[in-house]
Amino acid sequence: AxxxxxxxxxxxxxxxxxxxxxxxxxxxxxxxxxxxxxxxxxxxxxxxxxxxxxxxxxxxxxxxxxxxxxxxxxxxxxxxxxxxxxxxxxxxxxxxxxxxxxxxxxxxxxxxxxxxxxxxxxxxxxxxxxxGKQIVAFQTMMELMAEQFPGCFTGYKLHVAESHQRTKVDTSGTAKAVVKSLNKMGLPYTEEDIEKVRTVDEQVGRMGVPEQWVDAGHAFHTYTVTSPDGSVVLEFKHNVCGRxxxxxxxxxxxxxxxxxxxxxxxxxxxxxxxxxxxxxxx
Ligand code: NAD
Incomplete structure (x- = not known):
């Protein structure tokens, strides 16, 4: 056995x-x-x-x-x-x-x-x-960063975009969780602010989703943190194709x-x- x-x-x-x-x-x-x-x-x-x-x-x-x-x-x-x-x-x-x-x-x-x-x-x-262990590890790292460095991005701006198959109507739960950590780092942002990318053109063009994964299941997330004058940009990304x-x-x-x-x-x-x-x- x-x-x-x-x-x-x-x-x-x-x-x-x-x-x-x-x-x-x-x-x-x-x-x-x-x-x-x-x-x-x-x-x-x-x-x-x-x-x-x-x-x-x-x-x-x-x-x-x-x-x-x-x-x-x-x-x-x-x-x-x-x-x-x-x-x-x-x-x-x-x-x-x-x-x-x-x-x-x-x-x-x-x-x-x-x-x-x-x-x-x-x-x-x-x-x-x-x-997804690797994604959860990333998520946990963001939470640890929030605990270690509260308010580290104060004054900066956040933009979050997530792309999933078109049939997904709700906002990515992982994006919501990461936003909570980013809030603690001094970035005011709500769940409603998260951009849901659900059109093929944007998924392929802007988010970089390979065409064969557009409908076959993908989870792409980009969190962009920008300083007030735009001279500093940090980008966190986790992109998954398939299941x-x-x-x-x-x-x-x-x-x-x-x-x-x-x-x-x-x-x-x-x-x-x-x-x-x-x-x-x-
Ligand atoms: P799906 O629609 O393909 O599958 C759902 C299945 O549940 C269907 O086959 C349906 O027949 C079956 N079902 C319906 N009633 C049932 C019942 N009473 N008992 C048992 N089975 C029943 O959906 P999916 O894409 O496989 O996603 C399933 C869930 O998993 C969703 O909630 C999705 O968000 C979640 N998900 C979680 C993770 C993760 O890492 N935790 C990853 C991907 C998806």
């Missing part, structure tokens, strides 16, 4: 879920051949292939029954959730009720409730809106979480900074 936990990815029908399931297989871990999904999809599609493994789709109606069977078959189980903001709170409760450690990559939903539910249950979880960086980080988080469960760690709720701080990267 493979080393490490068996991993169930919900939902393998989604873009992130599928990429993460592939990363699980690449890592040599056991991919549980079942995946939770929406009811209509479970009925209409039946199963989905991941790196040649047929994964059976399970809708909400049959999930309790299915999870009991899966638990007995794979006692060392870690769940990964990449679903929808509208279902993540219900999914988290389901995982907690079944005492299954999980990695929550889905963004949105009611975040306060999510944290409160996990804490109340005593379940183990890694919850992070960004599983692999998140998928790989998610697998690291799952392996880390499994280790914490095995060790009976006192801390039960983690984020990606905890994974980074533990040096838990392959």
């Amino acid at each position: 493979a080393q490490g936990p068996a991993i169930m990815v919900n939902s393998c029908t989604g873009k992130m879920g599928h990429a993460t399931a592939e990363a699980v297989v690449r890592a040599g871990l056991t991919l549980v051949p079942y995946s939770l999904t929406g009811e209509s999809e479970a009925v209409a599609v039946g199963n989905v292939g991941v790196s040649g493994i047929p994964v059976e789709l399970v809708g909400p109606e049959k999930r309790q029954q299915a999870i009991e069977k899966i638990k007995s078959e794979y006692p060392d189980l870690v769940l990964i959730d990449y679903t929808l903001p509208s279902v993540l709170n219900g999914n988290a409760l389901f995982y907690c009720d079944n005492k299954l450690p999980f990695v929550m990559g889905t963004t949105g939903g009611d975040r306060d409730k999510l944290l409160a539910d996990v804490k109340a249950s005593g379940n183990y979880a890694v919850i992070a809106p960004n599983m 692999e960086v998140y998928a790989e980080g998610t697998v690291d988080a799952a392996i880390f979480l499994h280790r914490q469960v095995k060790a009976g760690a006192e801390q039960r709720l983690y984020n990606m900074i905890d994974v980074l701080s533990a040096g838990a990267m392959r």
Whole structure:
């Protein structure tokens, strides 16, 4: 049998879920051949292939029954959730009720409730809106800079532009978090000030997104800090094409979480900074 936990990815029908399931297989871990999904999809599609493994789709109606069977078959189980903001709170409760450690990559939903539910249950979880370790390391560095040098950019101006696939309607969560750090460095700026770049011309021309990644999933961010007279410019950038960086980080988080469960760690709720701080990267 493979080393490490068996991993169930919900939902393998989604873009992130599928990429993460592939990363699980690449890592040599056991991919549980079942995946939770929406009811209509479970009925209409039946199963989905991941790196040649047929994964059976399970809708909400049959999930309790299915999870009991899966638990007995794979006692060392870690769940990964990449679903929808509208279902993540219900999914988290389901995982907690079944005492299954999980990695929550889905963004949105009611975040306060999510944290409160996990804490109340005593379940183990890694919850992070960004599983890309390298990007999280950058984000953390910005926060450390804010703590070390508060007000270091006082009087300077900030401009933030983020580019994602056109279907993304909300503002990048990572950009919002970095702006919070920049605020502490003396740069007044609100979430609403962040420029959302969603047209192909600007994405390719101004942001430098390679054409094949315009619709295939990209996350480009540029933070420009300028002195009042324009004689000093600092530019911070993090540009990601595709989903692999998140998928790989998610697998690291799952392996880390499994280790914490095995060790009976006192801390039960983690984020990606905890994974980074533990040096838990392959
Ligand atoms: P997607 O629409 O491709 O996939 C969502 C999937 O959830 C769909 O396949 C849908 O069938 C499934 N689903 C619907 N109802 C369900 C239910 N009740 N139970 C289980 N599955 C259900 O979306 P995506 O692009 O894969 O993104 C998923 C989420 O991940 C979003 O919130 C996105 O913002 C987030 N995301 C997070 C990171 C990160 O690093 N943490 C990176 C990328 C995306």
